[in-house]
Amino acid sequence: MTTRWGITIPLDGVPLSEQRALIESLPDLGYTDAWSAEANGTDAFTPLALASVWAPSLRLGTAIVPVYTRGPATLAMCAATLAAAAPGRFSLGVGTSSNVIVERWNSIPFEEPFKRTRDTVRFLRAALTGAKVKADYDTFSVQGFTLGAVPEQAPPLFVAALRPGMLRLAGREGDGAIINWLSSEDVRTVAPIVREFGEDKEIVARIFALPDTDAETARGIGRWAISAYLNVPVYRAFHEWLGRDELTPMWKAWDEGDRKGAVAAIPDSVVDDLIIHGPAEYCRERIRAYAEAGVTTPVLAPLPRPGQDPAAVVRALAPKD
Structure with missing residues (x-):
């Protein structure tokens, strides 16, 4: 059974500048983690930077940052900055995202997604140590980049994964996988592929929920x-x-x-x-089922319901009242 319990921030329905009290309350409610997402709302890093100050005991993570929409060096700098702001508490999750976000919204070719993700992870492994990187990867080249502000602890690297190729990449070259849009039973199909490369590989699952x-x-x-x-x-x-x-x-x-x-x-x-829905206690049971199936860190992603108080949703999904 997992000892971790995460939630996606920022919460919908509340301006980011007004979420301090809500985020400060997360540890007292039993949350251990706050993870951000990046699609067409907030960027992935700003909410975590605020949370690093507002709730300094939380582990923070990105689930996910696309590997296409920032250059390799810029992505390394963003990760290093947050790792320095929250020493030992930040994990970087990267992934391909989708053709919609990459091509339609950012006008970047969505080409060779597996290789782009693999190359980005390999580059970040080197760059976040402060090593000078001069390399021709299959999908990009970096000629002489050295990170100027190296964090004391390089963040763990997680790979967003769906099917076997990317799941194996997450296990082989990442510290674990980020998964989403699957049932707890589907986890039993996915998790063993990641853990072919070590039983200690972490699996973070974004779980969509509509409590009460x-x-x-x-x-x-x-x-x-x-x-x-x-x-x-x-x-x-x-x-x-x-x-x-x-x-x-x-x-x-x-x-x-x-x-x-x-x-x-x-x-x-x-x-x-x-999608988890129903009374709060039933939702919590469903979340625990993901952990029993192999998820290390369940990360709740509430779906907005008109008129629902975000603070009430946070309390309803918490592991303890």
Whole structure:
């Protein structure tokens, strides 16, 4: 059973400048970790920098920073700065992100994602020690970069992973994997691949949750979230690999341009598998099931419900009241 319990920050529905009291309360509620994400909201590093001061006992992590949207040297500098601000408490999670974020939103070619991630991890391993890096990687070259502010402790490196190739990369060259959009039973398929390279490899799972929400409302919100994510090619391929054939009607409708039909085609059973909802105690039991299946650090990612108080959500999902 895990002794770690994380949450995604910042919380939706509250301006970042007003989240201090909420983040300060996390350790007293039993949270050990705060992890950030980066898509189209806040950047990954600023909320963690604030949390490093507001709640200095929390471990902090990025889940994830895309390997395409910052240059290798800039990414090393961002990681080193936060590692210096929170010595021994910061972990860097990197990954490919998706063609939507990389190509459509940032106008960067989404090419050779496996190699780009591998090359970035190898570069960061060297750069974060302060070594001078002069190397031609398969997907980029770095000619003579030396990090000018080397942290006392280099942060652990985690790789966002879905299918076997990236899961093995996370285990072989990373300190562990970051996984998401899967059920607790799916963890039993994923975790052993990472741990082929050591039983001590950490597995961080982002788990989507709607506590204290009636089933109809939760499933409605969940369907929209699932349709937005699991039609993205990398996530679709992941669930095809997992054998989630129940999503075939959704994929078919989406391919035909029928967005409403795609949402409607998602079965209740899939929403219930992938998104935790219901009374708070039941949600906590579901979170513990991920830990029992092999997750080292569950990181809750609350899905916003109109009118719901973010502080109440934090309390509901906490391991203790």
